[in-house]
Amino acid sequence: MVDLTIDGAPVRVPEGSTILDACTSLGIDTPTLCFLESLTPVNACRVCVVELESSRALVPACARRVEPAMVVTTDSPRVRHSRKMVLEFLASSVDLSTAPDARRYCDRYGADPGRYGAAPETVAQPVKIDNALYVRDYAKCILCYKCVEACGADAQNTFAIAVAGRGFDARISTEYDVPLPDSACVYCGNCIGVCPTGALMFASEHELRRRGEWNEARQTRTDTICSYCGVGCTLTLHVQENAIVKVTSPIENSVTGGHLCVKGRFGFEYVQNRPDDEGAPS
Amino acid sequence: MDLHFTSARASAAERAVIDAALRQVQDDAGGRPRSRRHLALPVLHAVQDNFGWISAGALNYAGERLAVAPADLYGVATFYKLLRTTESPLRIVHVCDDIACLSAGAQQVVAAMEGSGAAWERSPCLGQCDRAPATLVVEAGAQRNPPAAAAPPVIGGSNLRLLRRAGKIDPESLDEYRAHGGYAALRAAFTLGPQRIAGEVDASKLLGRGGAAFPTGRKMAAVAAEPSRPHYLICNADESEPGTFKDRVLLEQDPFAIVEAMTIAAYATGCEYAFIYIRGEYPLAAARVANAIARARAAGLLGDDVMGSGARLEIEVRRGAGAYICGEETALFNSIEGKRGEPRSKPPFPVQSGLFGKPTLVNNVETLANLPLIVLEGGAEFARIGTPGSTGTRLFCLSGAVAKPGLYEVPHGVTLGELIELAGGVPRGRRLQAVLLGGAAGTFVAPDALTMRLTFEDARAARATLGSGVVMLFDETADMVAILRRIAAFFRDESCGQCVPCRIGTVRQAEALRRRDFALVDEIGRAMRDASICGLGQTAANAIESARRNLNVW
Numbered sequence: 001m002v003d004l005t006i007d008g009a010p011v012r013v014p015e016g017s018t019i020l021d022a023c024t025s026l027g028i029d030t031p032t033l034c035f036l037e038s039l040t041p042v043n044a045c046r047v048c049v050v051e052l053e054s055s056r057a058l059v060p061a062c063a064r065r066v067e068p069a070m071v072v073t074t075d076s077p078r079v080r081h082s083r084k085m086v087l088e089f090l091a092s093s094v095d096l097s098t099a100p101d102a103r104r105y106c107d108r109y110g111a112d113p114g115r116y117g118a119a120p121e122t123v124a125q126p127v128k129i130d131n132a133l134y135v136r137d138y139a140k141c142i143l144c145y146k147c148v149e150a151c152g153a154d155a156q157n158t159f160a161i162a163v164a165g166r167g168f169d170a171r172i173s174t175e176y177d178v179p180l181p182d183s184a185c186v187y188c189g190n191c192i193g194v195c196p197t198g199a200l201m202f203a204s205e206h207e208l209r210r211r212g213e214w215n216e217a218r219q220t221r222t223d224t225i226c227s228y229c230g231v232g233c234t235l236t237l238h239v240q241e242n243a244i245v246k247v248t249s250p251i252e253n254s255v256t257g258g259h260l261c262v263k264g265r266f267g268f269e270y271v272q273n274r275p276d277d278e279g280a281p282s
Numbered sequence: 283m284d285l286h287f288t289s290a291r292a293s294a295a296e297r298a299v300i301d302a303a304l305r306q307v308q309d310d311a312g313g314r315p316r317s318r319r320h321l322a323l324p325v326l327h328a329v330q331d332n333f334g335w336i337s338a339g340a341l342n343y344a345g346e347r348l349a350v351a352p353a354d355l356y357g358v359a360t361f362y363k364l365l366r367t368t369e370s371p372l373r374i375v376h377v378c379d380d381i382a383c384l385s386a387g388a389q390q391v392v393a394a395m396e397g398s399g400a401a402w403e404r405s406p407c408l409g410q411c412d413r414a415p416a417t418l419v420v421e422a423g424a425q426r427n428p429p430a431a432a433a434p435p436v437i438g439g440s441n442l443r444l445l446r447r448a449g450k451i452d453p454e455s456l457d458e459y460r461a462h463g464g465y466a467a468l469r470a471a472f473t474l475g476p477q478r479i480a481g482e483v484d485a486s487k488l489l490g491r492g493g494a495a496f497p498t499g500r501k502m503a504a505v506a507a508e509p510s511r512p513h514y515l516i517c518n519a520d521e522s523e524p525g526t527f528k529d530r531v532l533l534e535q536d537p538f539a540i541v542e543a544m545t546i547a548a549y550a551t552g553c554e555y556a557f558i559y560i561r562g563e564y565p566l567a568a569a570r571v572a573n574a575i576a577r578a579r580a581a582g583l584l585g586d587d588v589m590g591s592g593a594r595l596e597i598e599v600r601r602g603a604g605a606y607i608c609g610e611e612t613a614l615f616n617s618i619e620g621k622r623g624e625p626r627s628k629p630p631f632p633v634q635s636g637l638f639g640k641p642t643l644v645n646n647v648e649t650l651a652n653l654p655l656i657v658l659e660g661g662a663e664f665a666r667i668g669t670p671g672s673t674g675t676r677l678f679c680l681s682g683a684v685a686k687p688g689l690y691e692v693p694h695g696v697t698l699g700e701l702i703e704l705a706g707g708v709p710r711g712r713r714l715q716a717v718l719l720g721g722a723a724g725t726f727v728a729p730d731a732l733t734m735r736l737t738f739e740d741a742r743a744a745r746a747t748l749g750s751g752v753v754m755l756f757d758e759t760a761d762m763v764a765i766l767r768r769i770a771a772f773f774r775d776e777s778c779g780q781c782v783p784c785r786i787g788t789v790r791q792a793e794a795l796r797r798r799d800f801a802l803v804d805e806i807g808r809a810m811r812d813a814s815i816c817g818l819g820q821t822a823a824n825a826i827e828s829a830r831r832n833l834n835v836w
Contacts, residue, residue, distance in 0.1 A: 042780075043815070044780050044781050044782065045781070045782050046781050046782050046814070047782075049812070057811070057812055057814070057820055058812045060627070063627055064627075078808075078812055081805070081808060081809060081812070082783070082809045082812045085783065085787070085805065085806065085808075085813070086809065089782055089783070089786035089809075090786070092786075092790070093786055093789075115802065116790055116793065116794070116802075117793055117794070117799075120789075120793060121789050121793065142782070143782075143785070158286075159285070159351030159354050160286075160351075160353055162351075162353045162357030163357050163622065163779070164353075164356055164357045164360040164361075165360050165361070165779070166360070166361050166363075166605070166778060166779050167774065167775060167776070167777040167779040167788070168774065168779065168786065168788075168789045170778075170780075173353070173356065173357070173360075174353050174356075175338065175352035175353045175356040176338050176356060176367065178288055182289075183286070183288070183353065184285070184286035184351065184352075184353065
């Protein structure tokens, strides 16, 4: 066990824990965007930074392992300033309209993305719709690397996408930006499952949103077991007006860890392929 | 690995070049096969060199041979500015419009290029500030010319040590190098043994010359003590800090000295494999170092039994491909490993887990160049030069509004004014307006700083930095606002894009500077310094903040 101090309170956590784990054990709500329990931390978004005594710069809570006698501050003016600026940088350059967590953090830290001039540079660009199953709207991408990790060695091992380019021009891309059907993509949808901003979205959800008919308040979520093979993946069916509009899997599920294959994720049409069905999205 | 490729196929010529490049790099590595991903950059370079760009078919074939997914390899290729993924002319002129060249007529060069019909593009600092305005012709194709030898550099100072051979001997001749004292230090090193070498380096109080000023002896001792094997040595020759050209001069004019110094460092720390990572814009330096390595190897000064000592060392040249960030040591590891040059989080530190996750000693070219002197004269004797806190001599790159731009070697402790006098002062009777110390990540000082002694401790006390030895002068006619904007643009262009504070902060800094919203510039600077992953973002506001503090610019 490792003893450290966070915001003046002593805390004891198992060796190998991160500062984020220790904060959580004290009930401190730390904002995160690029972090996910099931993926290797890339600590790229920097919204979780905390002040560590003896460290010149702030450190990412999500990736920094605890050490004995660390003294951590999570709500100092320096921490609040950096978190606020990071959120302003994102909100002033990325469309966060389908990113509830990021927007909640913006409110919490008083981020004012409007103060960056009349026409700050943004990542605005057309939506990519090149297949029937999901759309990629990179105007909403905060470049958290989660989709690349899920497509790669952290889950799917398909490696259809990577970060290409550099700096502000960096973006998620297939080789030479070829359409998904030409790429290595196997449509497992695990990239959608980990995307924190809605940049990657089921075609069904995208279409309902476009028509102004997406309504989470009127959706039910039903857990079931995928019937395609013997693995036994838990599926969560998101249903609106008696039609499945999205399929996810709980991240804490021991079988899936939140990940699925193309059949579990997208192979639900047969369930609602009824002659009298009028509610299903086309 | 089961990889999927698009239908794009490589031509027979592209396949031949890739196959040859793979054979070549494996031969250079002493024929020892290793996993292949780390060969990505040499293979992409070979395609770029031969065809002027990397086609989808060539990328697919390279991916097949390296067992790297094409999307992944595309991400690597598009990270580097000298690698092109769209069809491009075979000859492209790179025109430097960075800060030293901007004040020296880069705009006229740009105007001339615009009217010439030639293929050209703007470039960040090319490391030729001593002959500003600078251009670099990058040629591709089977008929490309070998790198041209430029005019000898202006070298100045008194009692030259690191530069004693530069410009005076044939840099391609091992015999001349030996006739001028070369390899005496390595012989002495083998007599001393690893532990006593480390002790002498410690006693010399040598601090790193790349910009961070870390005690070299401490780093060497830490790597030597690591039980995990193998250990790696990397000579960081990715010199890209605007205004810096000292390492280029050392590598071009005295390449055997760096090879010998690397051999000493490797022996002292138990490394049997070393890399020298040379920035892509330095083709002549890379060619001369490669020649030096080949000749040293042929003479038994590298290889399986160095100088009959039983020690082993192979040195491999790696060329960067246009990315300032790869001078950051952990980004450099990723670049050598065939990944995008994105910095890693520290800890773990390189001495524990560096290249390929192994203990790694990374030193700047100039830092290493001091080792032969320390071994020959002893650390205590070395430390008598300079000041107690800043031992030895230092290379300063003088450029801008100075009569004799060039590379000057002086003992630490000389004042800024004395150094500038050595280079002939400000020409044309003009008044000095500002001096940039340490490059784009450095500090602007006003003429009242001319009395400052050039030492680590004096610089620190003045909230300045010596950084990589940049001393760039601006006279009263310089448009400092334009210079600051160019610095902001430099960081915007060179951010790797990994972390939000730097990726977006450098863009917002440039925009806010244009709008003269200085309160916001300060706020952005604080966030970049506090929350960025690496030194690039953490220092991207330094020069601008120092100009606001020390110069009356606005």
